[in-house]
Amino acid sequence: AGTSRQREWAHHGSSMFADLTPKEMMAVRDYLWSCKELGLSSPRNKDLKKNNILLMELYLPRKHEALRALDRGHAKPPRQARVVVQFGNQAQPNITEYVVGPLPFPNSHQIMVFKGNRPIKFESRPMSLAEYEHIQNILEKITQKAHKVLLESTGFTFRNCTDRCLTFSDIAPRGLASGERRTWIMLQKFVEGYFIHPVGFEVLINHRDLDPEKWTVEKVWYNGQYFDSVEELVDRYDKDELIKLKLPEHDEQDLFSTYIPRGHSNTPTNIHGPKLVEPQGHRYRIDGNFVEYSGWSFAYRVRSSAGLQIFDLRFNGERIAYEISLQEAIAFYSGHTPAAMQTKYIDAGWAMGTVDFELAPGIDCPEIATYVDLYHYYDTDKPVRYKNALCIFEMTTGMPLRRHFNSNFNGSYNFYGGLENHVLVIRTTSTVYNYDYIWDFYFYQNGVVESRVSATGYIHATFFTPEGIHYGSKVYSYVLGNLHTHLIHYKVDLDIGGRENSFETMNLKYENLTNPWSPSHIIQQSRLVRTQHTTERNAAFRFGKKFPRYVHFYNPNQTNKWGHNKGYRIQFNSHANSVLPRGWMEEKGITWSRYPLAVTRHKDSEATSTTIYTQNDPWEPVVSFEDFIRNNENIDLVAWVTVGFLHVPHSEDIPNTATPGNAVGFFLRPFNFFDEDPSLTSRSTVIVRPGEDGKPKVQRWTPEVIGHCVSDKPFFYNGTYSSI
Amino acid sequence: AGTSRQREWAHHGSSMFADLTPKEMMAVRDYLWSCKELGLSSPRNKDLKKNNILLMELYLPRKHEALRALDRGHAKPPRQARVVVQFGNQAQPNITEYVVGPLPFPNSHQIMVFKGNRPIKFESRPMSLAEYEHIQNILEKITQKAHKVLLESTGFTFRNCTDRCLTFSDIAPRGLASGERRTWIMLQKFVEGYFIHPVGFEVLINHRDLDPEKWTVEKVWYNGQYFDSVEELVDRYDKDELIKLKLPEHDEQDLFSTYIPRGHSNTPTNIHGPKLVEPQGHRYRIDGNFVEYSGWSFAYRVRSSAGLQIFDLRFNGERIAYEISLQEAIAFYSGHTPAAMQTKYIDAGWAMGTVDFELAPGIDCPEIATYVDLYHYYDTDKPVRYKNALCIFEMTTGMPLRRHFNSNFNGSYNFYGGLENHVLVIRTTSTVYNYDYIWDFYFYQNGVVESRVSATGYIHATFFTPEGIHYGSKVYSYVLGNLHTHLIHYKVDLDIGGRENSFETMNLKYENLTNPWSPSHIIQQSRLVRTQHTTERNAAFRFGKKFPRYVHFYNPNQTNKWGHNKGYRIQFNSHANSVLPRGWMEEKGITWSRYPLAVTRHKDSEATSTTIYTQNDPWEPVVSFEDFIRNNENIDLVAWVTVGFLHVPHSEDIPNTATPGNAVGFFLRPFNFFDEDPSLTSRSTVIVRPGEDGKPKVQRWTPEVIGHCVSDKPFFYNGTYSSI
Numbered sequence A, B: 001a002g003t004s005r006q007r008e009w010a011h012h013g014s015s016m017f018a019d020l021t022p023k024e025m026m027a028v029r030d031y032l033w034s035c036k037e038l039g040l041s042s043p044r045n046k047d048l049k050k051n052n053i054l055l056m057e058l059y060l061p062r063k064h065e066a067l068r069a070l071d072r073g074h075a076k077p078p079r080q081a082r083v084v085v086q087f088g089n090q091a092q093p094n095i096t097e098y099v100v101g102p103l104p105f106p107n108s109h110q111i112m113v114f115k116g117n118r119p120i121k122f123e124s125r126p127m128s129l130a131e132y133e134h135i136q137n138i139l140e141k142i143t144q145k146a147h148k149v150l151l152e153s154t155g156f157t158f159r160n161c162t163d164r165c166l167t168f169s170d171i172a173p174r175g176l177a178s179g180e181r182r183t184w185i186m187l188q189k190f191v192e193g194y195f196i197h198p199v200g201f202e203v204l205i206n207h208r209d210l211d212p213e214k215w216t217v218e219k220v221w222y223n224g225q226y227f228d229s230v231e232e233l234v235d236r237y238d239k240d241e242l243i244k245l246k247l248p249e250h251d252e253q254d255l256f257s258t259y260i261p262r263g264h265s266n267t268p269t270n271i272h273g274p275k276l277v278e279p280q281g282h283r284y285r286i287d288g289n290f291v292e293y294s295g296w297s298f299a300y301r302v303r304s305s306a307g308l309q310i311f312d313l314r315f316n317g318e319r320i321a322y323e324i325s326l327q328e329a330i331a332f333y334s335g336h337t338p339a340a341m342q343t344k345y346i347d348a349g350w351a352m353g354t355v356d357f358e359l360a361p362g363i364d365c366p367e368i369a370t371y372v373d374l375y376h377y378y379d380t381d382k383p384v385r386y387k388n389a390l391c392i393f394e395m396t397t398g399m400p401l402r403r404h405f406n407s408n409f410n411g412s413y414n415f416y417g418g419l420e421n422h423v424l425v426i427r428t429t430s431t432v433y434n435y436d437y438i439w440d441f442y443f444y445q446n447g448v449v450e451s452r453v454s455a456t457g458y459i460h461a462t463f464f465t466p467e468g469i470h471y472g473s474k475v476y477s478y479v480l481g482n483l484h485t486h487l488i489h490y491k492v493d494l495d496i497g498g499r500e501n502s503f504e505t506m507n508l509k510y511e512n513l514t515n516p517w518s519p520s521h522i523i524q525q526s527r528l529v530r531t532q533h534t535t536e537r538n539a540a541f542r543f544g545k546k547f548p549r550y551v552h553f554y555n556p557n558q559t560n561k562w563g564h565n566k567g568y569r570i571q572f573n574s575h576a577n578s579v580l581p582r583g584w585m586e587e588k589g590i591t592w593s594r595y596p597l598a599v600t601r602h603k604d605s606e607a608t609s610t611t612i613y614t615q616n617d618p619w620e621p622v623v624s625f626e627d628f629i630r631n632n633e634n635i636d637l638v639a640w641v642t643v644g645f646l647h648v649p650h651s652e653d654i655p656n657t658a659t660p661g662n663a664v665g666f667f668l669r670p671f672n673f674f675d676e677d678p679s680l681t682s683r684s685t686v687i688v689r690p691g692e693d694g695k696p697k698v699q700r701w702t703p704e705v706i707g708h709c710v711s712d713k714p715f716f717y718n719g720t721y722s723s724i
């Protein structure tokens, strides 16, 4: 176990990674608002030609500074904020990022620049509430013109609609080239689960101009047909010069898109199913953003730009990773309507880190979980509290961590031993409009960490046309569930016992040997072949190529008791593949997606593989991961991991994609890091041996009776298997 | 939901798949013993030249007969037993399999033959207790001769050893060619966890002769050196003409191979961790071997030859699979000692189905599980009861099955909906000497079935020599954990809504389209490409080749509400690869291992892909899976699934391989089988909407309060995310 001083430094240092407090946010806001030369105003002002704060979050200390505090007890560097400012109110509008500090009393701001001084184009900014209001306005105008078309075709309208209203979903990216801002928008019935109620009407709006009065309609798509304007649609509709759509009469009784239970099964579900209890209380400790469980300790953070991060992950005081963090989630679609063909969601651009809405006890996390509120400052003039947005809990997996029955091969046994598998879970979610991603890290008692994302929520669906069948399944009389690929990117800054790490892959090779005890025979067996990957280019593995059997990170200067370099493996649980040909248009924004694994050398300036600007300008991104793998600066390795899966929707995705089978991720597994399984510290082990008197003798270190909620009876084991 | 008549037939028919009762076993035994011409005697007789029953288990009814009972309510075919008889007491010893019936009053026995009338060589039989006693005897003789060598080298001896005793593990296969029966045996310290205490002494014993007096020592391996006899070893040892081994003094305090807790972690584990409770009782029903849960119903069985099987799997009365069953588990090793190089464990030959020892409540399964005793008749003269050998339980995964937060994008929400993820688990284990496999089937509420095997127990380890480093990791001062590949084979007789099924694979292909709304641009997107696989050869996928993105089984005659063929997918969770070059010696016994997936046409005569005889004669197996894929008889498809993983042992495998990250398997997932997610029947759904008064309005169908063991407070959800 780590020394108490190590623990103290880790505990003390964890606050370096803590998200901004509401107080800090307000201080930063007030400071920047006081800088008159910035000319900031509230984002609540509907004018698009204004300067305002879009996003504010913790600016991470540089790694070597943080490590001085964590490893040597030095003073912590001052806290700083990263602030994204939109300058709309100037001749050449732009986005600028600032570092503001020191907190809690900021007095300076510095411009941050991207590699190569790439400017952040104003058109690449995420959508704001103000811009959506103008989108709403222009849609009202458009649908007013097309009122009759919509009413006759769908029975629904956009305005003055009482209980037969339309709503919309907007598609990204917004155009075909850098600097554009024109969006395909789909109309949908505004009912519970509107995402799966497209009505066959899509419109392309150019909203690049900061004067919404100058926004234009560039195309309309109605029932499989393209029009250059709403007027053309209406005119041809009136003249009967198009194929009219007539949706079936809307049926209020059709529960299709809702959660309302229907039908019956052969066992009761109107009583509560199995639940988790903690008979003797929590076995973990949380202090602020510092968590301890079993041998583990770590700090966590949920950044507004992209979500959950783990820092300074240690086991028994030894560092395993400096950072494990979610970078990006994308879903690239195929289809036949213009909205479907255009959809390439890159979710950091949808404020993926801020949409971590409330977790329901007993559903999203167990009732016994610890729930934590989070705060975001995004497209707002005040910090926003997200109640119970994060949960931490311990659970049983209903499975042993290890067990062995040592038979005596004659009806009895030498011993039985077992240890229940418990795991600590930290969880947030991101509801990116239709989809709900569940972000989990699991900390097992044996030194294994699992990162897992589960997909649920509504599918992104488009209006069904006959050609649609090549791009998914029909899931409702006029709805296509469009095929798409989910890819998730993680940064895994392993620091196996320190920053100096090496990376190797292991494969098997058949070898032919003369059988030493029967020389006329040949033995065929597999031999371990290790390959060192000493350059970044050499350590970037492409999708479609054979992936090594083991990928192994180790400390070349530290060995375990048996002389092996202390190491960890990454084990993938993924069905991912790339989504577009290399270098093709939007693929340039997601160059990380070329690699299930790429190992780079750490740089503070390569903090993230993506930005919140990629969604609206994937064509000329300000950060391109490909740039990270062009040099070989040091030996502080960072693994960048892409996982994901192909999703061809099917009827069972209605009403929602369900989590079973839709979870991918990776394991970090010790590989000769410890001298033996570190879960041997657990006092929850139970050992049974046949006693002198033949009766089983139970050796255990936990209370004999668990408690009346689980069982009043003491543990009993018989052990023998006998003739009857 | 299925009709009550369907349910009745399924329920009634389940007994066709029920394992033999002890009474039936005794009736079969008594009947066969009464057939004087068989000349059977008890296996407890130590003479190897005897005729006796080795194994007895249910003989499955032919499928079309069983289906008449299950689908039309016809009379069930008579129950029969499969009996394996060893005829050692005759000039040409052999093994014969009989079908004995009808039960419970058997009066006839018929010889079963394998394809091509292949005889079962006597040398291919599994080891019996009687044979092990003779092995013990010859080892005593051998070690008596080598007493001094062993004592000086290891401090341990085989006889008269009190607390410093040696034991042994025997390696298979037993030779290099069909008809041989000679076994490498490793000596180990007989301490808790002896599997990881090899002492550097291995001996090759030829025990083919049925007269144990004629058994011979063919080779000895000691501390890296080969000898032709024990005498040669002893002689050269005495003359100092070899490299002597001197193990470090045995340290009783060294807990290395034991389960005894040691060390400390930073949070308490001497209290009980989270446990499962059932606040309002079971939500599943078990009647004999018939199980119902949510929409599911199935029958189960645990055959002595290979373990857990599921039959007549239905959801809402519709059949999804006729049989899902474990076939085989193998572990093929590499190494540098003769035992290591020889180890190719093929576990059905080690009575994998009978070693399902007692499950410990709270460790192997939750305390709330239903525990079931199993009975086996194997190498015995009476049925043997395995207490609590199978468990069935419902658990929460601590995760939603589905959830969605429907934001209004302005601090509030339209609705929140969620359903906790509960799953029914059926579990057995197989402790095949050192290893403990945990066999699970998970039945999710949304029509998904997961099959999963988790590996735990002791690794198979050999004495460390310097060259060993190419075959694994050193895990103790003189112990190598040898690399090996685990492969598991399953039979998945999907009957999607009946026997007539089709099989297709789905892949993606990039397509270039002229952008219909901007003709100067090209759209690149993925299109679904479906390939029908209409022959067995065409539907056999090799390891090393690209595996299709989706593998889809469907009923060509049935569609769901939206016109799609009702279907299921198999989704793999596996890191498997083949273990030997195609056609190489022992590979001929495991030809199923060439294919992650092979789809054949059902034949009653192709009931299993392997036999209990393969372990001791993999070179000329009586069943070769490769034979199954040579023709295309009908359209009742059977999927044969191979999963597994490469295991390079590491220090954290001490004392045992742990389950996290060491689980592989597959999902059966509905793909347009239902009209919508069938878990919509669940009344455990919770929906929250903002009420008229602004307060959240909770809609639910389960009791508001779960109960004092979990929580006394009613469910509460706030829903808003608001500025502070």
Ligand SMILES: [Ca+2]
Binding pocket: A536, A600, A601, A627, A628, A629, A630, A631, A632, A633
């Ligand atoms: Ca670099």
Ligand SMILES: [Ca+2]
Binding pocket: A322, A493, A494, A495, A496, A499, A501, A602, A636, A637, A638
């Ligand atoms: Ca690193």
Ligand SMILES: [Ca+2]
Binding pocket: B536, B600, B601, B627, B628, B629, B630, B631, B632, B633
């Ligand atoms: Ca065939």
Ligand SMILES: [Ca+2]
Binding pocket: B322, B493, B494, B495, B496, B499, B501, B602, B636, B637, B638
């Ligand atoms: Ca079938």
Ligand SMILES: [Cu+2]
Binding pocket: A455, A459, A484, A486, A647, A657
């Ligand atoms: Cu999806």
Ligand SMILES: [Cu+2]
Binding pocket: B455, B484, B486, B647, B657
């Ligand atoms: Cu293994």
